Amino acid sequence: MTAPDVVVARLTEALGERVDTSDAARHAARADKSGHSSAGPALAVVNARSVADVQETLRIATATGTPVVTRGAGTGLAGAANTGPGEIALCVRAMDRILEIRPDDLLAVVEPGILNADLNDALAREGLWWAPDPASRSISTVGGNIATGAGGLLCAKYGVVRDAVLGLQVVLADGRLLSLGHRSVKGVTGYDLTSLMIGSEGTLGVVVQATLKLRRLVAGDVCTLTAVFADVRAAAAGSAAVTASGIQPAVMELMDAASLAAVHDLLGLDSPLAGAAQLTIQTDGPAAVAEAESISRVLRERGAAVVVSGDPAEGERLLGVRRAMHPAMERLGTTLIEDVSVPRSALPAMFDEIARIERAYGIVIPTVAHAGDGNLHPNFVFDGPDVPDTIWAAAAELFHAALRLGGTLTGEHGIGVLKRRWLGEELGDDQWELQRRIKQVFDPAGILNPGKVFTP
Amino acid sequence: MTAPDVVVARLTEALGERVDTSDAARHAARADKSGHSSAGPALAVVNARSVADVQETLRIATATGTPVVTRGAGTGLAGAANTGPGEIALCVRAMDRILEIRPDDLLAVVEPGILNADLNDALAREGLWWAPDPASRSISTVGGNIATGAGGLLCAKYGVVRDAVLGLQVVLADGRLLSLGHRSVKGVTGYDLTSLMIGSEGTLGVVVQATLKLRRLVAGDVCTLTAVFADVRAAAAGSAAVTASGIQPAVMELMDAASLAAVHDLLGLDSPLAGAAQLTIQTDGPAAVAEAESISRVLRERGAAVVVSGDPAEGERLLGVRRAMHPAMERLGTTLIEDVSVPRSALPAMFDEIARIERAYGIVIPTVAHAGDGNLHPNFVFDGPDVPDTIWAAAAELFHAALRLGGTLTGEHGIGVLKRRWLGEELGDDQWELQRRIKQVFDPAGILNPGKVFTP
Numbered sequence: 001m002t003a004p005d006v007v008v009a010r011l012t013e014a015l016g017e018r019v020d021t022s023d024a025a026r027h028a029a030r031a032d033k034s035g036h037s038s039a040g041p042a043l044a045v046v047n048a049r050s051v052a053d054v055q056e057t058l059r060i061a062t063a064t065g066t067p068v069v070t071r072g073a074g075t076g077l078a079g080a081a082n083t084g085p086g087e088i089a090l091c092v093r094a095m096d097r098i099l100e101i102r103p104d105d106l107l108a109v110v111e112p113g114i115l116n117a118d119l120n121d122a123l124a125r126e127g128l129w130w131a132p133d134p135a136s137r138s139i140s141t142v143g144g145n146i147a148t149g150a151g152g153l154l155c156a157k158y159g160v161v162r163d164a165v166l167g168l169q170v171v172l173a174d175g176r177l178l179s180l181g182h183r184s185v186k187g188v189t190g191y192d193l194t195s196l197m198i199g200s201e202g203t204l205g206v207v208v209q210a211t212l213k214l215r216r217l218v219a220g221d222v223c224t225l226t227a228v229f230a231d232v233r234a235a236a237a238g239s240a241a242v243t244a245s246g247i248q249p250a251v252m253e254l255m256d257a258a259s260l261a262a263v264h265d266l267l268g269l270d271s272p273l274a275g276a277a278q279l280t281i282q283t284d285g286p287a288a289v290a291e292a293e294s295i296s297r298v299l300r301e302r303g304a305a306v307v308v309s310g311d312p313a314e315g316e317r318l319l320g321v322r323r324a325m326h327p328a329m330e331r332l333g334t335t336l337i338e339d340v341s342v343p344r345s346a347l348p349a350m351f352d353e354i355a356r357i358e359r360a361y362g363i364v365i366p367t368v369a370h371a372g373d374g375n376l377h378p379n380f381v382f383d384g385p386d387v388p389d390t391i392w393a394a395a396a397e398l399f400h401a402a403l404r405l406g407g408t409l410t411g412e413h414g415i416g417v418l419k420r421r422w423l424g425e426e427l428g429d430d431q432w433e434l435q436r437r438i439k440q441v442f443d444p445a446g447i448l449n450p451g452k453v454f455t456p
Numbered sequence: 457m458t459a460p461d462v463v464v465a466r467l468t469e470a471l472g473e474r475v476d477t478s479d480a481a482r483h484a485a486r487a488d489k490s491g492h493s494s495a496g497p498a499l500a501v502v503n504a505r506s507v508a509d510v511q512e513t514l515r516i517a518t519a520t521g522t523p524v525v526t527r528g529a530g531t532g533l534a535g536a537a538n539t540g541p542g543e544i545a546l547c548v549r550a551m552d553r554i555l556e557i558r559p560d561d562l563l564a565v566v567e568p569g570i571l572n573a574d575l576n577d578a579l580a581r582e583g584l585w586w587a588p589d590p591a592s593r594s595i596s597t598v599g600g601n602i603a604t605g606a607g608g609l610l611c612a613k614y615g616v617v618r619d620a621v622l623g624l625q626v627v628l629a630d631g632r633l634l635s636l637g638h639r640s641v642k643g644v645t646g647y648d649l650t651s652l653m654i655g656s657e658g659t660l661g662v663v664v665q666a667t668l669k670l671r672r673l674v675a676g677d678v679c680t681l682t683a684v685f686a687d688v689r690a691a692a693a694g695s696a697a698v699t700a701s702g703i704q705p706a707v708m709e710l711m712d713a714a715s716l717a718a719v720h721d722l723l724g725l726d727s728p729l730a731g732a733a734q735l736t737i738q739t740d741g742p743a744a745v746a747e748a749e750s751i752s753r754v755l756r757e758r759g760a761a762v763v764v765s766g767d768p769a770e771g772e773r774l775l776g777v778r779r780a781m782h783p784a785m786e787r788l789g790t791t792l793i794e795d796v797s798v799p800r801s802a803l804p805a806m807f808d809e810i811a812r813i814e815r816a817y818g819i820v821i822p823t824v825a826h827a828g829d830g831n832l833h834p835n836f837v838f839d840g841p842d843v844p845d846t847i848w849a850a851a852a853e854l855f856h857a858a859l860r861l862g863g864t865l866t867g868e869h870g871i872g873v874l875k876r877r878w879l880g881e882e883l884g885d886d887q888w889e890l891q892r893r894i895k896q897v898f899d900p901a902g903i904l905n906p907g908k909v910f911t912p
Contacts (some may be wrong), residue, residue: 002616023805094740102799102801103700104696104699104700104800104801105699105799105800105801106699106800107799127702149644149648151642155641155642156641158642160642162651163615163619171838172886172890176886178884178886178887178890179884179887180887182797182862182863182864183799183830183862183863184797184798184799184800184829184830184831184862184863184864184867185611185612185616185797185800185830185831185867186607186611186616186797186826186829186830186831186864186867186868187797187863187864187866187867188604188607188655188864188866188868188869188870188871189864189865189866189871189879189882189883190606190871190879190882190883190887190888190891190909191652191656191660191891191894191895192605192618192651192652192654193652193887193890193891194653195618195648195649195651195652196648196649196651196652199644199647199648200647204647210772216702216704240560243560243561243562244559246583246672248672286742286743299540299581312701319659328742337891340642341638341640341641342640343558343561343563343639343640344560344561344562344640344641345558346560366899370642373640373641373642374640374641374642375640375641375642393842406638406639407638407640407643408638408640408642408644408645409645410643410644410645411621411640411641411642411643411644412567412642412644413644414644415644415645415646423645423646425647426645426646427646428630428634428635430632430634431634431635431636431646431649432646434628434634434649434897434898435646435647435649437897438647438894438897439647441890441893441897442890443661
């Protein structure tokens with residue numbers, strides 16, 4: 001280990017003003033949007049502007065045995081980019097260029113720091129679209145989307161990040177640059193290291209360029225419908241019935257009674273019926289209207305009060321209720337947003353488990369779900385900066401329930417620091433050990449995001 | 457190393473009649489459908505009937521230091537399943553059960569030995585479909601499709617194997633069983649080892665169960681059209697124009713003049729016009745008719761003679777011409793089927809390169825292409841069992857041309873033994889070494905398909 005001031009001196013000598021050692025920057029690097037922070041300020045923040053900057057930072061980090069935490073816009077929800085004492089925060093947010101858009105090959109080549117929404121604005125002008133759409137899309141980077149393997153609202157119909165990346169350029173821990181994957185639709189040369197990097201949360205290398213698989217913008221109408229049910233279990237069963245009916249909506253979001261009440265309060269809307277839960281569904285493409293009608297029939301037969309709108313502005317307003325969930329929760333206290341995912345048919349059973357945990361712990365767990373794909377975001381709300389032990393105990397029961405139902409700890413936020421305690425329970429000891437050894441192949445000195453994903 | 461007869465004795469003691477040491481079986485395990493064979497008969501063939509059989513075989517292999525080559529139906533085209541002297545052929549073809557079909561969760565759980573077409577017959581009865589459709593689908597196994605990362609005719613619209621697998625059960629070299637991936641639509645817990653296994657050609661572990669992501673059968677019409685062009689470059693440019701127009705056909709196949717002539721001869725059809733090349737295109741879904749009309753316009757404007765049919769039987773007959781390519785080539789001699797893939801816009805340039813190589817070597821290279829996704833199958837035809845050096849030299853030029861155009865050595869057949877010499881050229885030395893080390897993590901003793909993918 002080299003002394004911290006020597007590391008900073010070497011970084012500054014090599015990278016000049018791109019190294020920020022101000023208190024403000026070093027403190028800002030401690031946290032993401034999970035509410036969790038590292039134990040103290042970062043050693044320094046490197047604002048990389050080029051692949052060469054990233055390589056130089058990693059060469060110095062390797063030479064001095066200094067940990068490196070890669071950061072984009074800091075919008076993660078699992079603490080994976082939180083940088084602590086003695087660690088370099090390597091920020092790639094300023095590497096935000098679009099290098100290429102190829103409508104004829106349906107691909108784009110971009111730097112990692114571009115915001116998802118900014119990329120999609122540029123693509124839309126060419127009639128194109130990168131489908132991954134995390135709720136954070138206006139504030140999160142493409143690199144961060146790749147690092148977490150992000151999902152979003154449209155995944156059941158249009159896929160997740162893993163389905164939308166053809167290739168990556170990655171800088172290894174020692175500063176070497178690798179090109180992974182390809183520009184063609186097909187390609188099976190060697191192992192699929194592109195997929196291995198997706199969702200690796202900064203532990204295997206630093207993504208400095210991505211070749212993205214694009215779609216054409218969907219032509220046709222968009223229909224939005226809301227369906228109000230007497231309780232959350234009925235709403236979950238309704239969403240499962242839509243999937244089972246064979247219709248594939250673009251969006252199918254579920255809000256339980258506590259979520260709905262908090263958002264209505266935030267937005268100044270009339271209070272919802274006590275206990276009522278709501279599905280918000282969008283259909284798109286040439287069959288949008290017919291699909292919305294079929295979905296209405298399925299849900300009305302199950303007792304829902306359904307409203308359908310073909311007006312885009314009204315559709316946005318209806319979806320806006322769902323989008324206001326995060327700010328509504330922030331008003332109530334500190335929030336631990338969970339992210340379990342289960343097979344779609346298990347959604348009603350998962351809501352039963354949440355109700356059981358609420359009763360057992362005497363707490364309310366406002367929950368929204370991407371019901372179309374079985375991904376739930378139960379919110380634990382508490383006072384103060386640290387998650388109380390009792391909340392962690394309740395969260396652990398939630399994880400165990402998801403695993404029992406054939407699900408997973410995390411659908412789209414990642415493991416980071418907040419869920420690493422439970423990683424072994426999902427993977428099993430043998431796979432946990434195998435994954436650790438893969439990490440060592442990429443990063444033998446253990447300087448890339450140490451303590452994240454895997455417990456130290 | 458344990459003496460071969462001791463290995464066979466241990467296998468037979470543990471697995472009884474499932475161990476086949478007949479000359480016929482040991483010789484049959486030497487080859488796949490590439491035309492290439494191993495140096496001699498396998499040590500023994502184990503016809504596994506259960507996960508436990510696979511585990512027992514691998515435990516004995518590890519204990520005795522004996523190489524294991526996993527085989528399905530033996531339809532590979534790169535020699536990856538060819539088993540040689542001193543090697544156990546571990547055949548999982550008899551593990552062919554469908555364990556679960558879940559229309560509500562759009563997934564199926566299957567054993568690896570089931571044929572792709574048999575699975576899809578069973579799924580079709582429930583209105584479901586596993587989209588990967590290699591041309592070999594009636595004779596190739598799902599496990600083999602996964603091991604090669606297979607593609608097929610429908611990939612531009614409906615994806616490749618990587619897009620259609622949620623999870624795998626894998627037996628490691630030492631006999632331990634791992635569960636990778638998940639049953640939910642989303643899931644980002646730890647590294648994506650499911651994707652790492654896809655296309656790993658038996659070098660990392662033995663797939664014994666797969667959780668597959670299904671689609672609903674596509675409703676609506678199917679339209680088929682053929683478009684005849686004066687030459688292959690015009691046909692390639694035509695296919696690129698279709699993609700650039702924004703219409704996504706389900707199938708878009710290209711046959712050059714030599715392919716078309718050979719198939720017409722085999723099927724007893726009238727000879728095609730000299731030099732003429734053909735696109736065969738299918739559209740499906742609710743907009744199939746309108747899309748076929750738009751495609752016709754695009755191609756007629758480019759000088760093609762276009763015939764459109766909405767009749768399913770006629771459509772099958774038209775596509776049958778493309779499907780007869782492999783038997784037509786087999787009549788001409790021994791065939792080395794190549795598999796380069798390029799970005800779709802580079803298809804005309806790749807045909808220019810093929811023409812250049814034909815002139816330079818004084819040979820004809822009949823070529824078909826999945827033009828919708830940029831994957832070409834140039835066929836080198838020669839006499840006798842072994843690929844002549846001059847053919848390898850021409851093939852090497854083909855690979856280099858594909859790499860120069862931003863493409864890849866292999867779109868869907870894999871590296872096996874036939875392309876391992878060129879693996880390093882595509883990956884680069886650093887990535888080649890990294891991939892070797894990943895192989896060592898899974899298989900430290902190097903008993904899983906040694907000499908395949910990587911040069912020894």
